[in-house]
Amino acid sequence: MLLEEDPAELIRHTIGNFNIHPDKQAITRLTDSLSSLQQSRDLRIREGEIALRKLSRSLHTLSAQHGETVGSHDPARHAASMVELDTRKFRIAKAASDLEIESERLEGELEALKAKLAELDAQGVEGDELARREREAHDATILKLKIYRMLGIDVEVDESGNYTKAIIRNTRKGDVHVVNIDPKFSRFFYANYFWKTMEG
Template sequence: MTDVAIEETRSIVQQTIHTFQPSSDLDLIRHIDNDMNEAADNWETRLKEDQDILKALSRKLENLKADASRPQVGDDGLTHTERLVNLDRDKFNTAKSINELESVINSLNVTVEQLKDQSDKLDHRDVEKELPADSTILKLQIYRSLGIELLPDKTGKFAKARICCNSKNDVHTVVIDDKYSNFFYANYLWDMCT
């Protein structure tokens, strides 16, 4: 290889190393996860509030229905006709209140169903498809395409690399530790791959 080709190769490897900074990707994933948790909590709170309102209105409706079915004790001084007029007015007002409460209950039932549907959609949404690809996965794919396989130790940290060079029909294993810089390992692995 000529010196120019080696310098170009080193330049490309250095640019590639600087490109892989996963902190911004991880921050984005954390931000999306926090937003989704907040949205789910807000929906659950709103659903519970609407259910509480619905229960209170249902109790009020039952009380009004019970009051409407009880006979009213009137003043003895009122005539029969006046009592009938008063009872009809009470009956009309009660029926009107019942209709209003039933329409409110129906409206709240529709809202509860819509909130349940939205909650189900949030629960069944595939979050992994919406998240950008993890930078670690991208790095591993690039390494594998070059013939480099990173091997994790017992703690899950990448401690060794297996390099397969098809042109030389050769396999090497390199221990990766903190003795040398990332630049050294990048050059060393590149030399073994080529």
């Protein structure tokens, strides 16, 4: 009975009973997805290759710089530089210490001067008169010493103002006499002795 039907009609019914359109659409979607994935994969591969080339160039540059740095490094010069820096550091530390000591000394002198000023202020006019007399006595001593030097005589004065030693230079004869001054002899005696020594 099956063979009695028209084969073309039978094929048409068979095709009609099998709906392959959804399968074709699914295949089309799969093909599109595969194409998109392939494109995305190719794009990622290209980006990876570009990044790899950049990294390779950076590596080459850094390797060259490292080689230059290692080649230019001189251990002996580095050691000498470190020694020089240590020496400078020590000098600076010593200078700072010396300045600190000098600052403390100057502060002490400043305090002493302030105390002296306060003392002079407390003394008033009488204190000024006393200081003036001391200055005049000091100036007179300096004047005497200058006169002696002009005559070729250097004298030494102790803290109490007494003459203890005289050095007499005779420029004409080119000799030098050292005289220890003894208080038991008079000034007149030493004056005559000095003149005779300079004239002789």
